Amino acid sequence: MDELESFSSLDKETLLQHLGEEERPFGAVVPPLYQNSLFTFERAADxxxxxxxxxDAYHYTRIANPTTRLAERKIAMLEGTEECRLFGSGMAAISAAILSVVAQGDHVVCSTAAYGPTQNFLREYMPKFGVATTFADATNLQAVSEAFRPNTKLLYLESPGSLQFEIQDLEALTQLAHEREAVVIADNSTATPIFQQPARFGVDLVVHSVTKYLGGHSDIVAGCVCGSRERLEAMTWREVQFFGATFDPFAAWLLTRSLRTLPIRMQRHQQSATEVALFLRSHPAVEVVNYPGLTDHPARALIEKQMTGASGMLSFRLKNSSKAMAFAVCDRLQLFQIGVSWGGHESLAIPVPLxxxxxxxxRLSVGLETASDLIEDLRRALDALGG
Ligand SMILES: Cc1ncc(COP(=O)(O)O)c(C=O)c1O
Structure with missing residues (x-):
């Protein structure tokens, strides 16, 4: 990323628009799409x-593609890492990142707040390769410390967590892991690099479900791993090459378009989610609201230390919450659709058991609709619970 140096005085949001776009074939303001699997050479020696x-000339899209590379460079710049590699899904990126660190006989410590399938991959799949995992409450440094074993090679974090948005101390946990010579991976899908850059706190590999906010329009499935050039180059010739979870160039072209609006989308998601969280907290049917953007959040000091915003994800618990009540509220919502993913333009709701x-x-993913309309939708659904 040599150009970064000459751009170093520019703000990241300015760089996001310009980085990697110095050449404009035909003066085109939109970078071309290289929708090809193959790149050929005039000379066999090349x-x-x-x-x-x-x-590192392009030769085959399973390894690298210029359209994909452009999006990778922009994400690396936002995350403040030397490199980024895109994958065909968030889980492809996460499993590749984990497999790039551990070997037979190793042990992993994983936050209990991590995305369910990530935990299941470690719990159910990795033991067949002789890799064991201990799950620990990563909001508690002592619990994480006690979970470490002499053969622990990896600490896996996700802050904020996926469901209750628990905040984990990235700096202290990374220090603890590094003192024990373990690598740290953090899933940064919820905060996005707009609001949190885990590499600033020493995290070695930052992973994303790009399907969520980075894609932002619920029309692509993708993942990425960000980190040092050394780690990512090693991954390119192992996990990228062998597992082949390649990200399609057309989807990468769409992703570059999405990234251009990431900063303003995140501001809007956050603004609306804050209004929604404050409304929910004032409603008599609601017991607890989990949203890192609330000023009286119990982890406020940590939030201010490691995050600059809170995104559009929150969850809430009803008073005397039961499955039937949670289902009834979701079923009554009209603007919030019921669905598993999040981070897109559309507002989503999903009932989830603890x-x-x-x-x-x-759990709500607050989309780009007008906040007052979303609040009205929630008010109607909650008021119908009565008493
Ligand atoms: C926090 C988090 N990480 C990773 C993933 C997996 O990403 P993908 O669905 O793109 O494979 C998800 C998906 O919901 C997620 O919520």
Whole structure:
């Protein structure tokens, strides 16, 4: 990223628009789409250099593609890391990142706030390769410290967490892991690099479900891993090459378009989610609202230290919350659609059980609609509960 140096005085949001776009074929303001699997060479010796890793010329889209590369460079710049690699889904990125760190006989410590399938990958799949995982409440440094074993090679974090948006101390946890020579991976999908850059606190690999806010329009499925050039180059010739979870160039072209509006989308998601959270907290049917953007959040000091915003994700628990009540509220919503993903233009609601299986929360992804309309939708659904 040599150009970064000459751009170093520019704000990240300005760079986001310009980075990697110095050449404009035909004066086109939109970068071209290289929707091809293959790049050929005039001389066999040039291809041989690629095979010998003496040249990083494009040769095959499973390894790299210029359209995908543009989006990768922009994401790396936002995350403040040397490199980024895109994958065909968030889970492809997460599993590749984990597999790039651990080997047979290693042990992992994983936050209990991590995305369910990430936990299941570690709990159910990795033991067949001789990799064991201990799950710990990563809001509690002591609990994480006690979960470490002499063979712990990886600490996996996700802050804010996926459901209750627990805040984990990225700096303190990374320090703890590094003192024990373990690598740290953090899922940054919820905060996005607009509101949090885990690499600033020493996190080694930052992963994303790009399907969520970075894509932002619920029309692509993608993931990425950001980190040092050394780690990402090693991944390119192992996990990227061998697992082949390639991100399609057309989807990468769409992603570059999405990234241009990421900063303003995130501001809007946050503004509306704050209004929604304040409304929910004032409603008599609501017991608890989990939203890192609330000024009296119990982890306020930590939020101010490591985040500059709180995104559009929140969850809330009803008084005497039962599955039937959570379902009834979701079913009555008209603007919020019921669905599993999040981070898109559309507002979504989903009822989810907590670990005890009895208590239910409703998770909201606050979209780009007008906040007062979303609040009215919630008010109608909650008022219908009566008393
Ligand atoms: C926090 C988080 N990380 C990772 C993923 C997985 O991403 P993908 O669905 O793109 O594979 C998800 C998906 O919901 C998620 O919520």
């Amino acid at each position: 291809l041989e250099k690629v095979m010998l890793k003496e040249s 670990l005890d299986g009895e208590t239910w929360v409703i």
